[in-house]
Amino acid sequence: xxSEPIPAPAGAPLGxxxxxxxxxxxxxxxxxxxxxxxxxxxxxxxxxLAVAGLVVFVLLVTASVAAPVLAPYNPDANDYTxxxxxxxxxxxxxxxxxxxxxxxxILWGGRRSLSVGVVAVAIGLGLGLVVGxxxxxxxxxxxxxxxxxxxxxxxxxxxxxxxxxxxxxxRGLGKAMIAIGIVxxxxxxxxxxxxxxxxRESDYVVAARAGGASHFRxxxxxxxxxAMAPIIVRATxxxxxxxxxxxxxxxxxLGVQPPDAEWGAMLARAQEYIRVAPHVTAFPGxxxxxxxLCLNLFGDGLRDALDPRLKA
Amino acid sequence: xxxxxxxxxxxxxxxLLGITLVSFMALSVTADPTSAILGQHATLERMxxxxxxxxxxxxIPVQYxxxxxxxxxxxxxxxxxxxxxVITEIxxxxxxxxxxxxxxxxxxxxxxxxxxxxSAVKQYSWFDNLSMIGALVGVSMxxxxxxxxxxxxxxxxxxxxxxxxxxxPKLALTSFEPKTHFYLTESLVTANWxxxxxxxxxxxxxxxxxxxxxxALVARMTRSSLLEVVNQxxxxxxxxxxxxxxxxxxxxxxxxxxxxxxxxxxxxxxxxLGGAVLTETTFSLPGVGKLAxxxxxxxxxxxxxxxxxxxxxxxxxxxxxxxxxxxxxxPRIHYS
Numbered sequence: 001x002x003s004e005p006i007p008a009p010a011g012a013p014l015g016x017x018x019x020x021x022x023x024x025x026x027x028x029x030x031x032x033x034x035x036x037x038x039x040x041x042x043x044x045x046x047x048x049l050a051v052a053g054l055v056v057f058v059l060l061v062t063a064s065v066a067a068p069v070l071a072p073y074n075p076d077a078n079d080y081t082x083x084x085x086x087x088x089x090x091x092x093x094x095x096x097x098x099x100x101x102x103x104x105x106i107l108w109g110g111r112r113s114l115s116v117g118v119v120a121v122a123i124g125l126g127l128g129l130v131v132g133x134x135x136x137x138x139x140x141x142x143x144x145x146x147x148x149x150x151x152x153x154x155x156x157x158x159x160x161x162x163x164x165x166x167x168x169x170x171r172g173l174g175k176a177m178i179a180i181g182i183v184x185x186x187x188x189x190x191x192x193x194x195x196x197x198x199x200r201e202s203d204y205v206v207a208a209r210a211g212g213a214s215h216f217r218x219x220x221x222x223x224x225x226x227a228m229a230p231i232i233v234r235a236t237x238x239x240x241x242x243x244x245x246x247x248x249x250x251x252x253x254l255g256v257q258p259p260d261a262e263w264g265a266m267l268a269r270a271q272e273y274i275r276v277a278p279h280v281t282a283f284p285g286x287x288x289x290x291x292x293l294c295l296n297l298f299g300d301g302l303r304d305a306l307d308p309r310l311k312a
Numbered sequence: 313x314x315x316x317x318x319x320x321x322x323x324x325x326x327x328l329l330g331i332t333l334v335s336f337m338a339l340s341v342t343a344d345p346t347s348a349i350l351g352q353h354a355t356l357e358r359m360x361x362x363x364x365x366x367x368x369x370x371x372i373p374v375q376y377x378x379x380x381x382x383x384x385x386x387x388x389x390x391x392x393x394x395x396x397x398v399i400t401e402i403x404x405x406x407x408x409x410x411x412x413x414x415x416x417x418x419x420x421x422x423x424x425x426x427x428x429x430x431s432a433v434k435q436y437s438w439f440d441n442l443s444m445i446g447a448l449v450g451v452s453m454x455x456x457x458x459x460x461x462x463x464x465x466x467x468x469x470x471x472x473x474x475x476x477x478x479x480x481p482k483l484a485l486t487s488f489e490p491k492t493h494f495y496l497t498e499s500l501v502t503a504n505w506x507x508x509x510x511x512x513x514x515x516x517x518x519x520x521x522x523x524x525x526x527x528a529l530v531a532r533m534t535r536s537s538l539l540e541v542v543n544q545x546x547x548x549x550x551x552x553x554x555x556x557x558x559x560x561x562x563x564x565x566x567x568x569x570x571x572x573x574x575x576x577x578x579x580x581x582x583x584x585l586g587g588a589v590l591t592e593t594t595f596s597l598p599g600v601g602k603l604a605x606x607x608x609x610x611x612x613x614x615x616x617x618x619x620x621x622x623x624x625x626x627x628x629x630x631x632x633x634x635x636x637x638x639x640x641x642x643p644r645i646h647y648s
Contacts, residue, residue, distance in 0.1 A: 152330035155624045157586030160604065164620050167608040168338045244454055248590055251456050252605055264454070271460055271594070274475075278464035285457030293452035 043305035050301020053294040060291055064110030073101035075108040075261050084277040093283050096266070097273055098259075102280065106287055109261035113288070116177050116246035116255070117239045123181025124242075125235055128188025133219055135189065136196030147193070150186035158183045162245055166254045173262070176255040180245045184238055191234055195227030229306040236302055240295035247288050263288050317636055324628050331624045332383060335617045336376050388618035393610050398618035402600060406622070407493035408478060409599035412591070413584045415496075415519040420526035421577060425570070427527075428534025433561060435539065443531060450528030455587050459521040459594035466517060474514045476596035483510050518595045522587050526580045533576045538569040571642050578634030582627045 044050055063070060072092075079099035087094045093102040135146040153161065165179035199205060200223070208218050249255040250264025258265070263284040270280040350358060363369055367378060382389065388398035427447075431440040466473045479488070479495060488507045492498050496515065499508040541547065542565055550564045551557075589601035596602070600619055607615035 148326060148330065151327055152334060155327055155331055155628050156620065157582040157623065157627060159586035159589055160620060160623055163589070163604065163608055164335070164338060164616065167611075167613070167616050240452070247454050248456065251454075251590070252593060253609065267454075267457060267460060274460060274464055275468055278468060281457070281460045281464060285454060285460065288457065289449065289453045292454075293449060296448065296452055 040302075040305050044301055047301035047304065049297045050305075053297030053301070057291065057294040057298060060110065060287075060294070061114060063107060064114055067104075067107040067111055071101075071104035071107045073104040075100060075104040076259050077101075084273060084280065086277075086279055094277075094279055096280055097269065097277075102266075102283055105261035105266060106263070106283055109263050109266060109284065110287065112173060112256055112260065112262040113243060113246060113250075113264070114291070116173065116180065117243035119177040120180035120184065120242040120246065121235050121239050123178060124184030124238065125188050125231070127181070128185045129192055129224075129231075131185060132189035132192025133196065133224070136193035136200070137215065137219055137223070143193075146189070150189050153183070153186045158241075159245060159248055162249060163252065163254060166249065171254050171257060173256045173260075176246055176249045179249070180242050183245070184242065187234060187238065188231065191230050192224075192227055195230065196223050199223055199226055233299060233303040233306060236295060236299035240292040240299065243288065243295070244292055313636075313639070316639075317632075320632050320635065324632065327628060328625065331621060332380065333376070335620050336379050338613070338617065340372050340375060383621075388621070389614035391607075391612055391615045393607075393612045393615070398614050401603065401615060402618055402622060404493055405598060405600040405603045408495070408597060409585070409588050409592070409601060411494060411496045412515060412519055412522065412597065412599060413581070413588055415515055416523040416526065416584055416587075417577065417580070419519055419523040420530050420580070423523070424527040424530025425534050425573065427531040428573075429538060429561070429566065431531065431535045432538035432542070440535075444535070447528035447531050450524045453524065454590075455521055455525065456590045456594045458524055459518065459591055462517045462521055463594075473517055478514050478597055479507065479511050483507060514595075514597075518591045518597055521594070522584060522591045525587070526577070526584065529576055529580065530573055533573045534569065537572045538565055541565045541569045571638070574641060575634065575638060578630065578638075581630045581634075585623055585627065 067075075077100060079095070082091065082095045082099045084097055085091060085095045085099075091101050091103065093106065096102055096105070131146055131150070135143045156164070161183050162176075162179045165182055166175060169175040169178060196219075205218060205222050208222050213221075246255060247262075247264030247267070250262045250266075251268045253265070253268060256262035256265045258269075266284040267281060270277075270284070274281055350362065367375060370378070379389075386399060388402075390397055391401055394401065427443045431443050434440055463475055467475045483506065488495075488499070488504065490498055495511045496508065499505075499511060538561075542561075547560060547565055550560045555564075585601075588599060589604055591597070592599040592602040593605050600623070604616060604619045606612075607619065
């Protein structure tokens with residue numbers, strides 16, 4: 001992991017346009033054209049914690065994807081002869097109140113917990129992109145209206161808004177994804193809008209417009225690629241938030257319905273047996289914490305690597 | 313300043329109207345409450361009667377208008393489950409949430425600032441590294457899981473503090489006749505120490521769980537803000553004058569470093585209210601968050617509506633307050 005400090009060539013174009021703020025021309029020709037992602041990866045690699053976060057996260061995702069192969073038991077199979085047992089050779093992480101194997105449930109539950117995070121961010125990002133792009137590019141009353149609607153969404157604490165949306169949609173995993181996605185829209189919309197406002201009047205956009213490019217083309221080819229850095233960072237950190245919120249909804253009984261395994265819902269059940277079998281609460285919570293921690297570490301590193309100026 | 317406050321207050325009106333519209337629409341699209349109230353054996357006739365009685369047959373804009381008029385009178389409707397006015401239900405529960413949240417804020421400020429200052433003063437020491445790792449874990453942990461872990465350690469393993477509730481029922485019957493619902497404050501003011509200790513004992517674990525994430529944020533913010541301030545000219549001047557390091561840090565640097573920290577605390581209020589939903593559920597505290605979850609699970613829409621409305625209102629007002637205080641703390645900021 002230890003690589004010699006490389007002075008990252010700063011003149012690299014970000015996406016199709018020039019990176020805002022980077023004015024130094026590529027100094028030497030000996031390194032052939034390096035892609036944006038090559039550079040980002042180079043800078044990211046020096047962030048050991050971020051790389052560790054990424055590696056562990058990838059392992060977690062792989063383990064969840066491979067649950068059908070890896071899980072030693074059927075996650076929903078009850079076995080009343082082994083209720084609430086501690087970790088043993090047969091059940092590495094012990095069993096729950098139905099005698100179900102906790103390791104198998106964690107592996108299968110990971111599929112649901114992680115996919116909520118990803119799908120919710122996709123929903124929030126997709127809609128936020130549309131709202132932010134329309135708002136920033138159109139301006140005027142439409143901008144005002146859309147941003148006031150975003151203000152209203154931001155006026156609710158996020159967990160409360162998510163459960164309020166759930167109260168309309170009903171319970172279930174898919175609905176939890178939608179609720180968490182809706183809650184995230186304003187954050188993405190604001191970033192996209194701000195990026196657009198800052199580059200809308202820049203020379204190359206004016207040039208593109210003068211060249212007769214359509215609004216759609218200017219938006220997708222010139223403006224959005226430049227807004228990618230903050231959006232990607234936000235989406236990474238947003239995934240960790242979404243996973244936390246999904247676990248919260250599962251814990252409150254609004255997300256995944258029994259007997260399906262999901263980390264938050266597993267904790268809700270485990271709470272009832274906390275006096276007799278506290279170990280049952282340990283593992284699902286550890287998994288949530290580990291996942292979120294990895295994403296946060298990776299997101300922080302990515303922010304520094306993508307655009308050092310974004311450093312908090 | 314006054315005109316700024318007034319303008320900000322006026323600006324919150326559209327947001328509040330929007331909030332009422334959202335919550336009202338939520339109310340009108342959700343399932344028919346009549347079967348929830350009357351049970352599944354109700355006749356169609358009785359259900360129709362009840363629909364008319366509840367005003368559910370009116371056109372939706374008319375219903376919204378009625379809703380707003382009632383709202384202006386402080387009438388949030390009646391809970392479908394208990395038939396009690398929503399405002400009374402909330403008034404009984406909200407004080408508990410306020411006390412829990414305030415305790416959490418106090419905890420996170422004291423702990424967070426202390427850890428942040430030590431980390432900044434001893435940058436890159438083992439304390440700094442350890443506490444920043446702790447801060448990272450703190451923001452990554454689900455509140456409700458931290459609550460469960462605390463329960464498993466303290467009441468279950470060590471037999472101290474409490475698993476759930478706000479006050480021992482026995483104590484509540486024998487030596488406490490609260491006039492308000494601010495149990496902690498009231499027992500403190502009336503010097504009812506037995507009750508105060510009991511209620512505080514019940515609130516310690518929930519407020520620690522609730523405060524964890526904010527403490528982490530406050531610590532990180534204090535640290536980075538102090539490190540930034542320390543490099544400025546007036547700090548160099550203070551040092552050049554020969555002031556002691558203590559005086560430089562606490563009198564000159566910290567004062568300015570705490571301004572951004574204050575904003576973080578203010579912005580945390582919404583997260584804390586959201587977090588209260590989870591902590592109150594974990595510890596079975598009779599606050600407004602637990603009430604909200606119960607109301608949603610029971611499909612009690614007027615109650616959900618009222619809670620969401622009031623919490624959003626509180627959130628908007630606290631943000632306004634933070635902005636105004638911010639200007640008062642930092643005279644460099646001018647409002648025009």
